[in-house]
Amino acid sequence: MKCRYRFTVEGRIRPSVNVPVSARGWLFEFGTEKGLVTHIDVTVPVPHEEDWPSIQENPAEGIKLHINLRTSHLPWIRRELRSLQGLLGIFGLHSIHLDNPDVKWIPESEDERRKLVLYSFSSKSEQLPDDQIPPLSFDLIARAVLASDAASEIEVTLNFFRRGMLDVYSNSYIEAIYDFYFVLESEFGDGKFKKAAILNSFLESPALRSHIQRAIAVPSLMLQDKRTRKQFANIYAKMTVEEALDRIVELRGYLHHHTTKRRDNWHPDDQRRYEVDALFLQSVAYNAVFDLAERYLWDTAVVSEYEALAKKYRA
Secondary structure, eight states, X not given: OEEEEEEEEEEOOOOSSOOOEEETTEEEEEEEETTXXXXXXXXXXXXXXXXXXXXXXXXXXXXXXEEEOOOTTHHHHHHHXXXXXXXXXXXXXXXXXXXXXXXXXXXXXHHXXXXXXXXXXXXXXXXXXXXXXXXXXXXXXXXXXXXXXXXXXXXXHHHHHHXXXXXXXXXOHHHXXXXXXXHHHHHHSTTOOSHHHHHHHHHTOHHXXXXXXXXXXXXXXXXXXXXXXXXXXXXXXXXXXXXXXXXXXXXXXXXXXXXXXXXXXXXXXOGGGGXXXXXXXXXXXXXXXXXXXXXXXXXXXXXXXXXXXXHHHHO
């Protein structure tokens, strides 16, 4: 039995010749479209039947089937593809999508074909369809236009938050931590940068303490899956405001530096490791920027100007 893992590739790599590469008992193949590499297939031997996929019927109430993929090779394949990604990044490769590869099992005999219960597996996440996005009240859009000149005072902070949201949507959680942290540093850091000084500034801000407390008490809606909910419950849900702020400042300092001499180091592609931290910071930053923005969106003069505009178009 063999198992083939297919990983999507982004970038502009155009091989002059394209042939399979065999290394360490695995087979690497480069799929192309119009000459450019679009995916990498890694095929590995799976000789032992206990490592083949299995299906358990009715494992629990309300669950029809449980699929056990048994992809024991996957962590080691990802490790090598990270190195490959770095090496080929010098020549134009942008990224190899290491999460959720398509998996296909390839029988090598009629007996294996008969015993195999699952031939392929794939999964993907999808955004909410456009027609299911809740409509945004037009008065908010109009008031944002009317308030945009005055709100230039806070536009840098707002755009740090916007960029953090884009990072979250692209699963770039380390970058999201940076952008959301800059929201807090800009508004509550009082110009301090060293760890002890900025932590003290954060702790002395009643507004930031309130934003932190709300984020602890009301988890982000983006903490949707079972894994992130459990991580949040085990980490932030048990913390005081002081403990949460200390973790945030410590984490930002940790991610701000890197050395090959440190054992417990972070990897720029190990984004999922910091997902819960990024989503918690997103909640805190959202509370902060909404508090800032409402001062402009609900300003008496802006509301009056909008009401006059609305009256004009109703007439």
